[in-house]
Amino acid sequence: MQGQDTYQRSALTPNHAKYFIDTTVSAATQTAGNMHSVNKGNPNLLNVFRAGEKYYVFLLFAKPSTDQTYEIFVGEDDAAYAANPLDFVEAIQMDVRNVPYTPSSQTWPSTWPTPTYDSGSGILSVTMNMGFTDFGTKYDGAREHHCQPSSFCQWNSADGGKCVCNPSGDHYDLCKASTAQGAKDVEVCSWASLEVDCPEGGCYGFAVTLSDHFTTAGPTDYPGDSLRACFTKATTPGFDVPFFNVDTDLAGTCHYDSAPALDDFCAD
Numbered sequence: 285m286q287g288q289d290t291y292q293r294s295a296l297t298p299n300h301a302k303y304f305i306d307t308t309v310s311a312a313t314q315t316a317g318n319m320h321s322v323n324k325g326n327p328n329l330l331n332v333f334r335a336g337e338k339y340y341v342f343l344l345f346a347k348p349s350t351d352q353t354y355e356i357f358v359g360e361d362d363a364a365y366a367a368n369p370l371d372f373v374e375a376i377q378m379d380v381r382n383v384p385y386t387p388s389s390q391t392w393p394s395t396w397p398t399p400t401y402d403s404g405s406g407i408l409s410v411t412m413n414m415g416f417t418d419f420g421t422k423y424d425g426a427r428e429h430h431c432q433p434s435s436f437c438q439w440n441s442a443d444g445g446k447c448v449c450n451p452s453g454d455h456y457d458l459c460k461a462s463t464a465q466g467a468k469d470v471e472v473c474s475w476a477s478l479e480v481d482c483p484e485g486g487c488y489g490f491a492v493t494l495s496d497h498f499t500t501a502g503p504t505d506y507p508g509d510s511l512r513a514c515f516t517k518a519t520t521p522g523f524d525v526p527f528f529n530v531d532t533d534l535a536g537t538c539h540y541d542s543a544p545a546l547d548d549f550c551a552d
Contacts, residue, residue, distance in 0.1 A: 290383050293331065294344075302353040305341070307333040307494070308502035335359065335498040340387055342378040342489025343412065344481050348423060350414040357503055359495030360406035369399040369408060372493045377486035387491060393418070406503045410490055422483030429484070430477040437473035447477040 297303055311332050333339070341354055358365065358372070365372055375393060379386040395413040402409075414423075424445060431439045431447035436459055438450040448471050449459035459472060481487070527543035 290385070292385075297343075297352060299350055299352065302355065305354055305356045307357050307498070308500045310500040333494060333498070333500065335494055336496050338491050338493045340376065340378060340489060340491050341410075342376065342487040343414075344380075344487055345479055346412075346414050346419075346483075346488060347480075348414050348420050350412070353409060353411040355407050355409045356492060357406050357498075358401070358408045358492065359498030360503060361403055362401075362406075362495040362497045363403075365401045365408075365495050366403045369401045372495070373399050373408070373410060374491050376489055376491050378482075378489055379486040380482060386486075388486065389491075390488070393488075406495070406497070408492065410492070412488065412490070414488065419483060419488060422485055423480060425484040426480045426482065427477040430480060431473065432476055437476055446471065447473040449473055 295303075309332075311330050314330050314332070341356075343350065343352070370392065375390040375396065376387045377390055379388070393413070393416040395416040397411050397413075399408055399410045401407070427445060427447070428439045428441075431437050434450065435453045436450060436455050437447050438453070440446045440448045449456055450473075453459070529540060529543050530538075532539040
């Protein structure tokens with residue numbers, strides 16, 4: 285978990301996993317103990333969730349292969365929530381180019397299942413699968429726009445799109461020389477569009493409005509251990525990715541003679 289000066293909370297989340305967002309940390313808990321002494325006497329540093337308020341969850345550096353589930357305590361025994369969770373949840377794109385960030389409502393993506401709400405525990409579950417057409421189109425558009433600077437790089441739409449050295453740019457010889465130094469002959473400009481923070485229009489995510497029944501006292505039927513599960517090859521194939529070695533000319537002193545075995549999975 286990280287903090288920014290943009291009033292956000294950021295966390296690094298591996299793909300193909302499920303996460304629980306704890307909305308039940310009260311002001312008293314945040315100001316108690318030496319561990320939270322930084323918050324003492326300054327209520328502006330507290331983050332307390334409130335009933336009926338809207339909150340946003342969005343993904344930076346998501347890819348078309350991204351598929352993650354988020355579970356959030358929104359409040360127990362809400363008949364309206366149970367009848368139709370989509371009355372309280374909407375798909376959004378978040379424009380992060382300027383502060384404060386600007387959300388825009390989107391049509392619920394075809395690859396996102398309808399959110400589910402458990403009235404007994406008060407927990408809402410939302411799955412974001414970025415394998416829908418609109419995301420792919422906007423993601424490719426952002427890759428092209430990231431192909432910068434134009435005096436050095438240009439976009440080549442062939443073979444699925446690549447950022448390559450600009451033959452009419454001011455530094456073409458320097459660009460090609462840097463490419464030739466790589467053992468795998470990788471275009472140096474390709475790095476410009478390798479990691480896209482947001483597709484065109486902003487990062488995809490969802491907005492959720494907490495139930496009027498919400499309190500930071502939390503659920504009385506807390507799922508506890510059911511939210512924690514052992515990774516198995518059968519149930520989490522997205523994590524079953526083998527390690528591979530990188531050549532010494534690229535890895536340098538970080539090179540290893542053999543890749544670690546992929547055996548840190550549960551048997552059942």
